[in-house]
Amino acid sequence: MHADRAEEWSPPDPESPLAEIDALSAEDYRAFMDELSAALGEAADAELAARPASERVADGLETARRGMRCATVSAEEAATVLDADLAGALESVGELQTQLGAVGFTLAREAAVRGLHQDVAMSLVDWLRVRCPWLSIQDAAQISAVVTVSQTPTTAMIGEAVADGSVPVHRAATVARTMTRLKSSLTPEQQEDYARIATAAAARTDLSDRDLGRVCHRLLEDLLEETEPEGRERTAIELRTVTRRRVASGLTRFTIDAPDGDAAIISGVLTSALAAPAPESKAQGDEGEGDGEGSGGAGGSGGGSIEPDTRLPGQRRYDALMTVIRRGVGNPGAPPSTARATVLLTIPFDPERGTPAGAASTMEGDYVPPRQAAELACSGDVTPVWLTADGEPLALGQDARFASPAQWKALAVRDGGCSFPGCSALPQWCDSHHLDHWARGGSTDVDRMALLCGRHHTHVHQRDLTATVSGGTVTWHV
Template sequence: MTYQEATAARDTLAGAAEALRSLAASLPFVQGDEIGEVVAQLAQVAAATRGALASVAVEAQARGVVAESGCRGTVAWLQHCAPGIKDSEAAALHRAITATGRRGNAPLREALCSGEATPSDAICAAETVDELRRATDAALHDAFAEGVAELSRAQASRAVLREYRTEMLARFGTEQSLDELHAHQQARRGVTAMRPVAGGMWRFEATLTPAEKAAVDATLTALSAPRRDAVSGAADERSPAQRRADALVSVFTKVAGHGQAGPLGASTRVTLILPVEALHAPCPHRTCDIFGIPHPGQEPCDCPEPVAAHDDLGTALLPGDTRRLSCGADVSRLYVGAQGEPLALGRTERCATPGQRKALAARDGGCTFPGCEAPSSWTQAHHLVHWADGGGTDLDNLALLCQRHHTYVHQQHIDGHVGPDRTVHWHTSWAGGHWAPDPGPCDQLSPPAPDDRAA
């Protein structure tokens, strides 16, 4: 291209930008069968623009324009020239230019500058080429770079790139390089500590090897499959993420139920630090605003005020969480007074003994909540009358519930009983698209008397 041609191309940019801005206003005049063509044309323009921007940034780096501008680097220079470019977009473009500039990545650089590969795709592709280059014979490196570039031009997903990488490593990886890759993966694997997030929730992240991912994924996939309500026929309304969370908690709860100990002797069972008032239910006579302040004009009452509890790892628990956790988990309970002084140490006890679990499995067959078909191996033993309210750990006061419905009956305050036919009957009805508790008096719940806390 000559200088005159380059100048003419630049002159068309202003008109092209104006045409794009006016396109939205003209859409009502576009025929219905032409809208798809407009989308295709816009996609071509977007790809060409993306590639041209990458080419300009590469040229600016090569000529020293970025260095002479006084900007800190390419990202700052891009944003100085075009303030509308977001930080993440400028950073991704800079990373893509750097990654495709490494030795042997010329095909990827061409795909980036032509707009056929997005910056994020080019980065992922370059990382794939680098991994293959480290693990295979040098004679194959150019072929790998070209193969990955072709996948990028075809807009292949990252899953396809990962599959290509794994296949090439299986075919051409050397034993030493694969051992090094395994050691590298082992060094990177890990699980972060729990950290608080908004809304009183907690989050952690895991980085796993492919073999570990396969084992974890198989378990979570099996346990998180959506379950249609067998009675009402209603679909499982939980999101995939919520179903996986229920599955994950079910796995951990099952391990805790075996009473295993860690390498230093710490138990997998939860230890609850319980103030005397920790298990009081919210007062049914008063309503509060979002700050917990009672609305004016309400009659005073003598209901005890519930307080928060926590476990021995420092996790703060609302009264509802405390009751739900103590109902289904193996726990040690330490009661404390108003100043935090220990009052009595409750013994660690299982909600149901192994013999009771077998009897419950034979009696209930699985989750007893209406419409649920979860097998007994996925369930927990639930106290129909909470131990805090004097309920005993015997078969007439126990019912099997899956993790999902164990949480649900506590959230919805649904009661149940074991009938003369040895069947669990839940006091709930299908109404308004969900299971709701049957109307009835709301009993005030309270913790056990002090004399009953000691083992």
């Protein structure tokens, strides 16, 4: 705008009341307009700062929405944008995402401080996803992780870095989780020093997410190296963990940090005979030997020659580990005393054909191919649950105070976890709740029970909430 005004500049008019301004050169005129614009901007900022925060947040977000509508372009329109403009626009989008994440985090942190999620007996993750349905579990968990560490004075700087827009939420979450792991092994002074180092690394744009992960990992290594020998074992136990990350469709990566003693046990399994290559040949008609469990290798079937074991070393170690896990889950000779130790596999059933009617799934929602489901359903370590056409398991009733393991399994399949609205607790962490209180004559039948996590079980009893079951769906009257 200033350049256009400069081009329209003409010789000064001596009679003009603005003769002093008209006497300015084009360069001076531009400088004058810049100063005027800055002064007006400062005045607007001062006026904005004087307004209530609730108005500023609402107006600012509405302005942002209008701006995004203006910035929305179709694929055809985007094709007309020049390369430099396209790159610049993408950089601006990244900056806006960080700023929007900062606002969202600040509001979520305040909601957590006020205990809004606790008022409805929810975790912060579940509460955020109810308020923001488009938010993924991972994104909500990242916000929750940063909010949690921000409540400790020694690590509050992590949250402040997100709030001022210098660190994106997902990078701050990496730092937050690292500090949560290290917290019990650090003094308050060390917590502050470690948090400052990691937060500074997270704010550096020249460090990738992988590089940030390496920085956080190095902090863990340094802690173990600096710890006195007598305290190193205790520190290692505090740092034990298993993390799970989806690599791609059909493949999940587990990472284990194990203290040396436990690592020796795991290594013993991975280097045991279970991980050895299967024999490459057998005499024709030899029936073979073994304990009947197998290690998952290519060989092992009787009658005729056996093909060479083509498994890679890593695959053989995996098969050895799974063999031990399956034995533990199956627990031969001593069935689990509670259904929480049972792996459930739901398999749709076609009553007309008397055969499975589709792919199976675990209680976590993971897809299991039909052929593998049929194989797992025959093993002793997995409990197959056959579903009716409308997805409801057969109701089981017993004249008993507590739900039987079979009833609990039926509830787990029907409810899929905690039945309270908005809760994402898995079935393994839920208890069976009588919709009609036992003391009031309620019966222990599947159609009059529902799964509730510990938090919501208490919440329901405290408020004497009721629910109805219709068509395999539990509806809570809240």
